[in-house]
Amino acid sequence: MRLGGAVSILKRLAYLAVVLWGVSLIAFGLFALAPGDPAEIILRDRQEAPSRESVAELRRELGLDDAVPLRYARWLGKTLKGDLGRSWQTGEPVAGELLARLGATLELALAAFGFVVICSTALGVVGAVYQGRAPDRLARAWSILSLSLPNFWLGLLLIMLLALHWGLLPLMGRGGLNHLIMPVLTLGLSIAAMQGRVLRASLLEVLGQDYVRFAHAKGLSRWAVLKRHVLKNALPPVVTMWGISLGHLLGGAVIVESIFSWPGLGKLAVDAILARDIPLVQGAVLFMALVFVLATQLADLAHQWLDPRLARGQGNQGNGRRD
Amino acid sequence: MAGVTKAFRQSAMARTGGLLLALLLAAGLAAPWLAPHDPLRTDLSQRLHPPSLDFPLGSDQLGRCVLSRVLFGARVSLFASLAASLLALGAGLLAGLAAGLGRPWLQALFKAALDIALAFPGFLLALVLAGALGPSLTSLVIGIAGASWPWWGRLARGLTLGAKEKEFVLGGRVSGVRGLRLIRRYIMPQIAPPILVAASLKTAWIILAMAGLGYLGLGAQPPTPEWGAMLQESRMYLVRAPWLMLAPGAAVTLSVLGFNLLAEGLRDAMQVKRARSW
């Protein structure tokens, strides 16, 4: 079994490598092949008029005249060494720019993640316990509504009411806890609603199982049944979802960071895309995809670890099956 | 398919969603007749009027009628979203079927392609694609479709793999039904209902993404009335002219709500049918 574990880890790593290689192809290909001459863009960024000679010289300098596969190989080689190139706008190393923004994104992502976990648990448990009754309907209506609210609109509404109209919260930017409230709400509301639905479905599925009724038959208290059997069975799929949503949050909350001028990776990526600052876009995209892939993989591992059927390398034969 | 129609008739939620969508689409189609003004005509003497008889939803910073712009915006936003949705659905279905039914090497290839595409958070991929193609409505549609098809592909692949193993499908395969006939006769009828529900949910996401990217400045360029772009322009006037922000935001919300209600209602009705079988 230990050997099987090692093989499965190797397989997983090999697969991860393939996926990341594909990611690098997309990150490189998209902008390298996109319309518009990078040399002209750079010259404009430097406030120089792009003459034919200066463009040609810059193209040579950047190696833009080489064949695409060669350019990709060169780029990949440097990337693997951690050299993501320099931003065309600022001339600073891309890796440094990314790291400088990491703290802000991390702060927002973790705060929103906490909010999502708490809210989705509350929504899911209320929905499952009061299935079909008023609290469940209310939770459901709330969920559908928050899933339908565009977060950029919600953000603007919050800014208008809480910051501008009542002056309760700071308008934008990063700072103390006050600054986190609106971005976290904007970011977390719909994700919490979605995960709450998943948790509710998962809980209901488990609550209807024979082993839950059998646990009651054994004389266990409600709380013991919930703790020892219901949550243990209902959590794994939810943990996976939580992991994926953490990946989404860490991957940069693009819109929310823009609305609230939050100096994180998402805002950096949008600004870079709009300015066609290709090295910066490539670096940001690569980084976000990497974080996202790692988060989903970790969620998957957590799921395997939580479910003994998967942990012991067996299928789920003979479970919950009625004859 | 009959099951879906029946589910639609049974669920009040699905009907509400359907009605909402029908109204919004009709409003978009009839915009030239419904709109009180030309959505593009600027008149600086009429700037930032609050809602009145002349401008039912007020006027914007260039004196354009907000109601007219929201109505014409429905054409842009909704039809672009539907186009992106259909494009992604078609591509994703094909990829999913290939990944579920094709020869082993084809299955492996498509599965890897799907996993690579799914390694990006959806919105980020749409943003990058649309950004690479340059800001225009077409590149927005392509970008969003390009970011959504893998999602469909994964769903269709999973459903196809499940459907393929059902006994009557195996029976059909043994008796020599192959290729398109197998897909049409055996696979599609099984995977269509869940795909329809998912289509509704995904279109809701696409409308959100479309308006979101429009808000970020990709997509339709001024002066085209597009809901997301209108929201971006309203930012400067949150206090002086809140109606600029309320109208397009509400339009996006209602459209998304319509698709979400439709999906939830259909799923409910179809689930109840299964649960009653005991």
Next chain:
Amino acid sequence: MKLLEVNGLTVSSPAGDLVRELSFSLEHGGALGLVGQSGAGKSLSALALCGLLPRPLRVRAGEIRLHGESIPPNDPQAWRGRRGGQIFLIFQSPASALDPVVKVGPQIAEALCETRGWHRERAQERARRLLETVALPASYAQRYPFELSGGMRQRVLIATALALRPQVLIADEPTTGLDPLNRMAVLDLLHRLRREHHTALIVISHDLRAVSALAPEILVMQHGSVVERGATSRVLARPAHAHTRELINALDLLGGRHA
């Protein structure tokens, strides 16, 4: 005073009655068989007797008395504290009655911790001994249910019953789906429980054989109603109701009656 008295128990779903007017009584150490085809309402009766009916099912009429005390049949609180120690139910399918993500030992032990207030270690140790009593290695306490066969899982359920030593034990299809050796072993264990701990048994089965080996008295159910009742030997020898004859004939055809 009777241990368990059931009068006119009627279980309903919104669509109609599923069990009608079930009445019987049971002494300490007594045994009763409940026979009928699947769908006759046997398992629902069992769930109702433990206050475990899944919504939207409920007890519409009738009375359940335990030690002479009437228990409100639809009140979950009233049953808590009685389940496990006083009345216990072994579920129909051992595959789904055991929690797939919890090891077998703790699933037995938790009953003791909760109903008797035992320490975890003591309960775990008892669980291991009980596994040996039902002829499983004590080390199986560390296994998950999916790592056991069907017969082993049924023994785990019985070990749980042995741990709880309930005054009333309802066994729902305890031998269904088991091979002959396992079937014998399970019947023997149930018999021992009754003899050694004075547990009153209610055995539910579609299989007259399993019931006749354990219960001196049986009720035959069809479509939710009791159609015949009496001493097991009499019912088997001179069935009065057509449905009982059907059940017996089916058994004869399979050549099982005297096996």
